[in-house]
Amino acid sequence: MDGSARAKRQVVIPGDVVETHGLKPGHGTFVEGDTVYASLLGIQAEHEGYVDIIPLGGRYIPQADDEVVGQVVDVGPSHWLIDLNSPYPAPLHATESPWRVEFGETSKFMNVGDACIVRVTTVDETKRVQVTMRDRDLQRLTGGQIVEISHAKVPRVIGKGGSMISMIKSFTHTEGFVGQNGRIWIDGKVDDIMNAVRAIRMIEEYAQSLGLTEAVKAQLEGVYGKQGA
Amino acid sequence: MEDIEHIEKEIQLVDANGRRRDGRRLDELRPIKVEAGVLKRADGSAYVEWGGNRVLAAVYGPREAHPRHLQDPSRALVQCRYNMAPFSVSDRKRPGPDRRSVEISKVVSEAFTAVVFTEQFPRTSVDIFIEVLQADAGTRCAGITAAAVALADAGIPMRDLVASVASGKIAGQVALDLDKEEDNFGDADCPMAVVPRTGEIVLLQMDGHLTESEFDQAMRYSMDAAKRIYEMQKDALRRRYAVTALEAEAAGPGVTA
Numbered sequence: 001m002d003g004s005a006r007a008k009r010q011v012v013i014p015g016d017v018v019e020t021h022g023l024k025p026g027h028g029t030f031v032e033g034d035t036v037y038a039s040l041l042g043i044q045a046e047h048e049g050y051v052d053i054i055p056l057g058g059r060y061i062p063q064a065d066d067e068v069v070g071q072v073v074d075v076g077p078s079h080w081l082i083d084l085n086s087p088y089p090a091p092l093h094a095t096e097s098p099w100r101v102e103f104g105e106t107s108k109f110m111n112v113g114d115a116c117i118v119r120v121t122t123v124d125e126t127k128r129v130q131v132t133m134r135d136r137d138l139q140r141l142t143g144g145q146i147v148e149i150s151h152a153k154v155p156r157v158i159g160k161g162g163s164m165i166s167m168i169k170s171f172t173h174t175e176g177f178v179g180q181n182g183r184i185w186i187d188g189k190v191d192d193i194m195n196a197v198r199a200i201r202m203i204e205e206y207a208q209s210l211g212l213t214e215a216v217k218a219q220l221e222g223v224y225g226k227q228g229a
Numbered sequence: 230m231e232d233i234e235h236i237e238k239e240i241q242l243v244d245a246n247g248r249r250r251d252g253r254r255l256d257e258l259r260p261i262k263v264e265a266g267v268l269k270r271a272d273g274s275a276y277v278e279w280g281g282n283r284v285l286a287a288v289y290g291p292r293e294a295h296p297r298h299l300q301d302p303s304r305a306l307v308q309c310r311y312n313m314a315p316f317s318v319s320d321r322k323r324p325g326p327d328r329r330s331v332e333i334s335k336v337v338s339e340a341f342t343a344v345v346f347t348e349q350f351p352r353t354s355v356d357i358f359i360e361v362l363q364a365d366a367g368t369r370c371a372g373i374t375a376a377a378v379a380l381a382d383a384g385i386p387m388r389d390l391v392a393s394v395a396s397g398k399i400a401g402q403v404a405l406d407l408d409k410e411e412d413n414f415g416d417a418d419c420p421m422a423v424v425p426r427t428g429e430i431v432l433l434q435m436d437g438h439l440t441e442s443e444f445d446q447a448m449r450y451s452m453d454a455a456k457r458i459y460e461m462q463k464d465a466l467r468r469r470y471a472v473t474a475l476e477a478e479a480a481g482p483g484v485t486a
Binding site for chain 2 (some may be wrong): 013059
């Protein structure tokens with residue numbers, strides 16, 4: 001990355017004035033009078049004509065079309081209640097599941113503690129969340145492990161165009177899925193899973209550092225040798 | 230009772246040079262140290278040392294509000310628990326909420342409700358825990374100062390941080406940031422919390438009596454000091470996130486290349 005990108009990585013604190021340079025105020029900002037202020041602790045960034053504050057922490061708030069890793073916390077006769085690692089648990093109705101579920105037989109398909117990949121379909125103004133499992137690669141998860149990271153660091157784990165996660169997968173020969181809610185599912189051999197988790201923890205810790213991809217690559221090469229091993 | 234009155238005559242809160250017992254001038258704060266992100270399990274946390282005060286603040290949320298009947302379908306609740314450790318004062322404090330800590334919890338949660346964007350998180354609650362480990366007068370101000378940093382550390386959207394400080398009257402003179410002796414043997418204590426960016430007051434209490442002009446002087450001292458505290462809070466947050474960058478550099482050339 002060049003010097004200008006580095007200069008833009010500036011930590012802002014709630015109440016700080018945000019220089020917009022003629023751009024529109026975006027996520028994590030608010031306007032009072034003619035001035036734009038930051039409402040979040042985060043890093044100022046410019047994206048598609050908006051000035052955003054990329055949060056450094058905080059809870060995941062569901063948004064429509066997010067694909068997330070959920071966990072069943074309650075089962076009703078015609079729905080499951082899915083925890084999305086957010087303040088708002090989401091009901092998954094039996095008709096939104098990939099199976100043909102008779103009334104009262106929901107627990108034959110998924111039970112409390114089971115994990116699944118779901119997509120958020122709608123979120124209304126009182127943050128009532130609807131989710132679905134009716135699509136390809138939305139499924140109940142069996143085997144593997146789930147790692148939780150801050151949702152703010154998900155883009156770093158995925159990398160540009162999925163580069164980071166596909167690198168981890170190909171080095172460690174694991175399968176996995178990164179949910180927008182910060183839950184990551186990894187499946188493979190136990191040792192490989194542990195190495196993938198280590199790489200993810202490294203990304204989590206150094207999420208704001210430059211040259212992260214190279215550092216993660218170096219670490220994985222230390223374990224598996226040069227790519228292709 | 231007799232004994233206390235005896236001490237009151239003996240104790241000299243301000244000397245002939247206008248210096249206080251600990252050498253401070255009337256408009257001087259005690260030494261303050263603010264640290265952000267000290268607890269791993271909490272969503273956000275902060276630790277404040279303020280003279281003899283040691284206060285820990287932890288923030289959780291926004292999370293599902295329990296019990297459910299407390300949920301507000303249009304906004305988040307900001308709940309606060311102020312608690313003093315049994316060992317925080319010289320005589321052991323009976324643990325558990327008492328009249329004083331219930332009141333402080335209430336006014337602190339109201340102060341933060343004014344700055345948090347509660348409408349962004351309907352049906353949830355943001356929970357603030359203030360634990361006083363060691364008390365030396367002005368614990369609610371230290372607690373609010375810590376809680377504001379903890380809220381920002383938890384990634385909760387706010388209009389601004391909140392800075393808090395007390396002013397009072399000792400030996401007939403208005404003074405900033407009273408310590409234990411000055412609070413016990415002084416004439417008045419007036420804690421306040423302010424939104425530094427706008428000058429909005431979100432908490433104002435008074436114990437004792439001040440004349441109008443004394444009150445104005447106390448507010449001038451507090452407002453001025455709040456700005457200094459605000460800088461310390463911001464500095465603590467910046468330091469917290471600068472640390473991650475430094476560690477990355479130390480980890481090896483590959484990380485920062």
